[in-house]
Structure formats: structure tokens, C-alpha cells
Amino acid sequence: MSQERPAAPPYTQPVRPALSRAVHDRDxxxxxxxxxxxxxxxxxxxxxxxxxxxxxxxxxxxxxxxxxxxxxxxxxxxxxxxxxxxxxxxxxxxxxxxxxxxxxxxxxxxxxxxxxxxxxxxxxxxxxxxxxxxxxxxHCPLCGAVTELRDAGWVRHCPADGTEIFPRTDPAMIVLVHDGADRCVLGRQSIWPPDRFSVLAGFVEPGESAEQAVAREVFEEVGLSVTDIRYVTSQPWPLPQSLMLGFTAQVDGDQRLVVDQKELAEADWFSRADLVRADRVRPKLPPPVSIAYQLITDWLGEKPATPAWT
Ligand SMILES: [Zn+2]
CATH class of the missing domain: 3.90.79 (Nucleoside Triphosphate Pyrophosphohydrolase)
Structure with a gap:
């Protein structure tokens, strides 16, 4: 090894989801x-x-x-x-x-x-x-040739045209929509079990800011207009290659939910009491490894009682 540079520990986020806790120097x-x-x-x-x-x-x-x-x-x-x-x-x-x-x-x-x-x-x-x-x-995205791994795993090099490909991450937004008081919106995807709910999420589209993606996805999925869109925290979700950007947003105007059945099977408003009751069977909430759990916990001001879905 050549001469050592001082180690650079990563920035510690004020709100740290389970997968945003790294302490090592990526060097x-x-x-x-x-x-x-x-x-x-x-x-x-x-x-x-x-x-x-x-x-x-x-x-x-x-x-x-x-x-x-x-x-x-x-x-x-x-x-x-x-x-x-x-x-x-x-x-x-x-x-x-x-x-x-x-x-x-x-x-x-x-x-x-x-x-x-x-x-x-x-x-x-x-x-x-x-x-x-x-x-x-x-494979090289330009010519299709088989690429070679370089830089200790961090670059793929195309031997045919010299293209260098670097690791990519897709931005996705995830948002807890609330009413400014005691209720938030949770939805259930149609492929999920009947009691499993979470906050709303979707990918950022080309040419769109994260905040614009929040407003668009919320309107598309549940028909609500939102304001006061606030960034909370982020977490990598490498299954396969997403960076989840976590937000809260407040409903603006009509609170009636109009669910897009292609995206969600159902959605509803839930109070804080609905989410912390230990004896509840519905809704089951996301597990602690998810940023959704972190957003819900942060909004509740306490950890929700079990059960969580797994
Ligand atoms: Zn190529």
C-alpha cells in the first residue's frame, strides 16, 4: 500500500434509516x-x-x-x-x-x-x-461488447470503444402524506397481503425534480394535491439500484382519496392511534430495515408497536 491518507468517516445524517448508518471510509x-x-x-x-x-x-x-x-x-x-x-x-x-x-x-x-x-x-x-x-x-451500452471490471470493481471498461461505465443509482421518492394534524395516508399494493400498508413511493422521471415527483406520484396514486413538501432523509435500497429520497407532504384542499387501481389496491387515512396500537391487526407496517418505517416513526414521534410485515 502507498502512503495512507487520513480516514474520512461519512457524514452522519440527523435521521438515520437502518441502511444509512455507514461508519467506514469508502476511500x-x-x-x-x-x-x-x-x-x-x-x-x-x-x-x-x-x-x-x-x-x-x-x-x-x-x-x-x-x-x-x-x-x-x-x-x-x-x-x-x-x-x-x-x-x-x-x-x-x-x-x-x-x-x-x-x-x-x-x-x-x-x-x-x-x-x-x-x-x-x-x-x-x-x-x-x-x-x-x-x-x-x-455489456457496453453503446456497442454491446463484453466489459471488463477495473478500478477494484468500480468501473466497467469496454475494450471495443473505450467507454467507461460507472455505478448508477436510480432516484426514487417516498412520501408520508399527512393532514397537518393527526392523520396520514397509507396505501396497499395489489400484490401485497390484505393488511400490509406503507407510505406512497415512485421513481423520479427524466426531467423531473424530486419534489415534482412527490406531487405527481401522490396525485396519480391517490388523487390528492399536496403542499409543504419537506425532505426528511435518504437511504440506499440496492435491490436493485435505488436511492430512496424520503419526504413528508401536507394535503392541500380536498382530502377525499381517489385510488388509481393500477398502482394500489386501496389507500386510507390512519391516525397516530391507529398505528401505535399494539393489538391492531391492520395496518401492518413496513419493517425497520425500510425507509418507510423511518418516515412513519419520525412522524409518529415514537416507534410503532408490532406487528410489521416482513
Ligand atoms: Zn462499447
Whole structure:
């Protein structure tokens, strides 16, 4: 390794959803230099990611933890290893593997994203997001040639025309619509079970701001006009490659819901009391790993009692 730069811990958000807790230094300026030497780092820990984006975990005293292997014990092809960054003198990498490797449990981001500690949460969401992008950029978007991975996993290079492809993230907005008092709107997608509800969400379209996407999606999905659109927080959701931008918005005028049946099976207004009652069966709320849970918790001022859907 060349001379060390000071570590740069990430900014800590005032409102931190489960997958926005990273504490490691992504150390992006050294990716190119590490392309051919990452596997020789003297203190390297490697996170295996399967083709269906599961990772190995161990049961630690505090709960589940990533099963991070010493670099010299991992036998996959080092050419495909990707640099995730560093923390407390340890370098972290992602490698592709299969479930043939022995582990206590192979699990997905949805299952353990909210249960692992801050360091593991940051490494997990970065590794899964990077693996998803690598799998979706195998071919050059201009000429279709098979691309080569470079810069320790962060660039795909087209050998035919020299195009360099960098990891992409799609902005999506998610919004808790409220009445300025004690009620908010939750909707249920038609593919969800009967009691499962969440806040409204949709992708930002080309040429649109996030706030404009909020107003458009709310009107399209439930027929409400909104005002006082406020940004709250964001969370990566790399299944496959979204960045969720979380907002609140207040209904403006008519509060009658007109549900677009193509997008939602139903939607309704719920009071704070409706959402915190421990004995409720409906609505079931999103799990703690989601930014939807964070937006609802933030608006309630307390954690909703179980049950959540999984
Ligand atoms: Zn090309």
C-alpha cells in the first residue's frame, strides 16, 4: 500500500434509516491503485456475495454479524474482488461466491439490514449495491461488447470503444402524506397481503425534480394535491439500484382519496392511534430495515408497536 491518507468517516445524517448508518471510509481515491494489489493487503477482510445477493453471517453476542473472512483464506478469483473501503486499519473487499462455502447462515439485506451494527450495515449495503450494478453492466451500452471490471470493481471498461461505465443509482421518492394534524395516508399494493400498508413511493422521471415527483406520484396514486413538501432523509435500497429520497407532504384542499387501481389496491387515512396500537391487526407496517418505517416513526414521534410485515 502507498502512503495512507487520513480516514474520512461519512457524514452522519440527523435521521438515520437502518441502511444509512455507514461508519467506514469508502476511500474511493485509491480504487484505481488497488486494482491489482487488493488481494495482497496485509489486513483484509472479505465479504462473499452470492449470485442471488445473500451474504454469510455468524451469530455474535450482540446479534447477527457479517462473516468477514481473512483475505488469505478466501479462494475465489482475486481479479473479481471489489474494494469497499477501510475502517480502523482494516481494509474491506467484496468477492463473489456460492453457498458451497460453509457459514452459519446465508441471509439477505432485508433480513439483517436493521439488525447488524453500523459498520456491518454500511459494508453490506455497499457490497450488495456494487454486486447488483456489476451484474447489470456486463455489456457496453453503446456497442454491446463484453466489459471488463477495473478500478477494484468500480468501473466497467469496454475494450471495443473505450467507454467507461460507472455505478448508477436510480432516484426514487417516498412520501408520508399527512393532514397537518393527526392523520396520514397509507396505501396497499395489489400484490401485497390484505393488511400490509406503507407510505406512497415512485421513481423520479427524466426531467423531473424530486419534489415534482412527490406531487405527481401522490396525485396519480391517490388523487390528492399536496403542499409543504419537506425532505426528511435518504437511504440506499440496492435491490436493485435505488436511492430512496424520503419526504413528508401536507394535503392541500380536498382530502377525499381517489385510488388509481393500477398502482394500489386501496389507500386510507390512519391516525397516530391507529398505528401505535399494539393489538391492531391492520395496518401492518413496513419493517425497520425500510425507509418507510423511518418516515412513519419520525412522524409518529415514537416507534410503532408490532406487528410489521416482513
Ligand atoms: Zn462499447
Amino acid at each position: 474511493g481515491l485509491r480504487r484505481a491503485e488497488l486494482n491489482d494489489t487488493l488481494h495482497r493487503h496485509p489486513d483484509l477482510r472479505v465479504l462473499m456475495v452470492t449470485d442471488d445477493y445473500l451474504v454469510p453471517t455468524v451469530e455474535a453476542d450482540r446479534g447477527p454479524a457479517l462473516d468477514l473472512r481473512r483475505g488469505d483464506t478466501v479462494h475465489s478469483e482475486p481479479a473479481g474482488w471489489s474494494y469497499l473501503g477501510r475502517h480502523d486499519g482494516v481494509a474491506y473487499a467484496m468477492a463473489r461466491g456460492s453457498r458451497d462455502i460453509r457459514a452459519d447462515r446465508w441471509v439477505g439485506l432485508r433480513e439483517i439490514g436493521a439488525e447488524v451494527d453500523d459498520l456491518d450495515a454500511g459494508l453490506l449495503v455497499e457490497a450488495v449495491g456494487l454486486a447488483q450494478w456489476q451484474d447489470r453492466s456486463l
